[in-house]
C-alpha cells in the first residue's frame with residue numbers, strides 16, 4: 240500500500256545558503272508525483288529529505304503521519320530510494336537484488352524468487368548471473384530499480400532514473416517502469432530536469448526553481464497554463480516573446496497583431512509559443528515580419544530559425560519547408576492552441 244507524504248514549513252540549508260523551501264506539499268498515497276527543475280534546483284535535496292537520509296534544517300516531513308526525524312527503522316523500511324547513479328555493488332546482478340532482502344532476514348529460497356521476479360519485471364532477468372558493474376548504463380539503471388522494487392516499498396523515490404540513456408532507451412525504460420509499477424499502489428516521487436520525462440508518467444508535477452515551488456499541477460495544466468516564463472521554458476515552450484495587450488484584447492508585438500487575443504488588461508505580457516505553434520504565412524499577409532535565418536532537419540519536421548523584430552523557432556512540416564530559403568521574408572502568427580499569454584516578469 241502506498242504511503243501519504245506531508246511536508247510542512249520545510250527549509251533546508253547547505254552552509255549558510257537555503258537550497259530548499261517548501262511551505263506545504265501533500266503527496267497522496269499511491270500518487271505519482273514528478274519534480275521538474277533545472278540543475279541545482281534542489282531536486283536531489285528534496286529526495287534525500289523524503290528518504291530521511293538527512294533531516295530538514297527546519298520543518299517536518301511525515302510518512303503516513305510519522306515524522307522522518309523520528310528516524311525509525313520501520314519508517315525507513317517503507318521507503319526505497321534509487322539514487323542518480325545506479326550504485327550497484329561489485330557482485331552479481333542477482334546478489335545485488337537479493338542483498339536488501341538478506342538484510343531483512345528473508346529466507347534464502349524466498350530471496351531468490353523475489354529477486355528473479357523483480358528482475359523479470361524490469362526485463363533484465365537474463366543478466367542475473369553477470370557481474371553488475373560490467374553492465375551497460377541502461378542495464379544498471381534497470382537492476383537498480385529492481386533492487387528498489389524488490390523491497391515492495393510504500394514509497395519509491397527515483398532520482399533521474401533514466402540519466403545517461405539515449406532517447407530510444409529512455410522511452411523503452413519508462414515504458415517498462417510503467418509496466419513494473421502497474422499493479423502496485425506505491426507512492427512514486429520521481430525527479431527529472433526533462434519535461435517529457437516529468438510530464439510523461441505523473442499524476443501531478445511540481446516545478447522547482449532555485450529551491451522553491453513555482454507551480455504544482457497536472458501535466459496538462461503545466462503544458463497549457465504555465466504560471467510564468469520560467470515554468471514555460473522548463474515545460475518546453477521554445478519561444479518567449481515580449482508583447483502588449485491592446486485595449487481591445489489583441490496581442491501585439493510592436494503594433495503588429497500576433498494572431499492572439501486575451502482577456503487580460505491592456506499592458507505588457509509575454510507570449511509563450513511552442514515551435515509547432517509558430518505559423519509561417521506569406522509576406523503580404525498580416526503577421527509579424529521576419530526573415531528565415533536557417534532551416535535544419537528535425538524528427539518529422541524542419542526546424543526554422545527566424546529573425547527580425549523577434550527571434551523565433553518554428554517547426555514546419557517537411558513538405559511546406561521546401562520553399563523556405565535562408566534570407567526569404569515571411570510573416571508569423573501564433574496558433575492559439577499552442578501558445579499562452581503570461582504576465583510579463
Ligand SMILES: Nc1ncnc2c1ncn2[C@@H]1O[C@H](COP(=O)(O)OP(=O)(O)OP(=O)(O)O)[C@@H](O)[C@H]1O
Nearest residue numbers: 253254258276277278279280281282283284285432
Ligand atoms: N553537499 C553539498 N554542499 C553544499 N551545497 C550543496 C551540496 N549538495 C548540493 N548543494 C547545493 O544545493 C543546491 C541544490 O542541489 P541539488 O543536488 O539538490 O539540485 P538538483 O536539482 O538535484 O540538481 P541536478 O539536476 O544537477 O542533480 C545546489 O545549489 C547545490 O550546489
